[in-house]
């Protein structure tokens with residue numbers, strides 16, 4: 399039986415170095431067990447099984463980012479089996495909300511979609527009440543930024559990966575977006591470079607800050623953009639993200655200014671408040687010719703809501719983590735299912 403191993407800092411790894419050299423044989427029982435495990439995870443989002451899956455996928459995805467897919471390797475075979483099974487199960491638990499039947503043109507659909515994006519709970523998250531009230535400590539801001547940074551650093555990679563499967567004409571919008579992400583030709587202003595001084599001002603990022611919900615957003619982006627099933631899910635997801643980011647970041651920017659940070663330190667948030675709404679409109683305008691029928695609308699809508707739900711989850715995780723840190727009596731729950739999972743994969 400293949401084993402999965404854990405580290406204190408980053409959760410569960412699919413294969414260690416020795417196992418990567420070993421041919422993988424997964425029996426039907428292994429696959430069935432994994433499927434049952436995934437059902438258990440997605441039936442209790444935020445529970446320990448779900449958390450374990452998110453850390454595991456996160457590690458797989460970082461490995462893909464650093465080393466590629468590993469075609470013809472044991473890692474590649476095992477990773478595909480894991481991510482394909484988990485994605486199939488996750489889809490069973492996604493919202494089944496349908497686009498209203500009276501929306502028959504792409505223009506009408508987009509008006510409706512943008513209203514739904516603006517009204518999504520991610521834009522009205524209670525975490526922003528803490529920013530508005532200036533009631534976050536310096537350490538809580540560091541913790542927030544540390545989780546934010548995980549997805550911020552890799553945003554451009556999702557645009558680039560997704561661009562591989564969209565029509566040639568649509569790539570123009572995506573590569574314009576990448577040009578902005580890289581500081582419009584000034585690498586010092588590339589968005590990850592703008593973020594680091596702010597992160598360091600609050601003490602820097604730590605591996606142990608990373609929440610499972612933060613991993614889930616990265617995993618969701620990878621599923622929609624790197625393993626895209628057609629262009630519509632990624633279009634909905636990435637367009638919705640870009641459209642909604644300014645509404646969220648205005649709370650953060652205003653707070654950082656009120657506590658006296660310089661314009662240089664908050665430049666990352668200034669830039670995004672100014673340009674991401676245009677990016678979102680640009681994505682949907684570029685995708686408009688490919689939103690032809692109601693099946694297309696449904697996929698775009700599903701991708702948008704799935705992505706915004708995952709992003710709202712990041713805020714849920716940060717808020718819960720901050721409140722747990724404020725309460726010294728909090729302790730994590732033990733799950734008998736997780737013990738079973740550890741035993742099954744011989745986790746150490």
Ligand SMILES: [Fe+2]
Pocket residue numbers: 553579589670
């Ligand atoms: Fe950016």
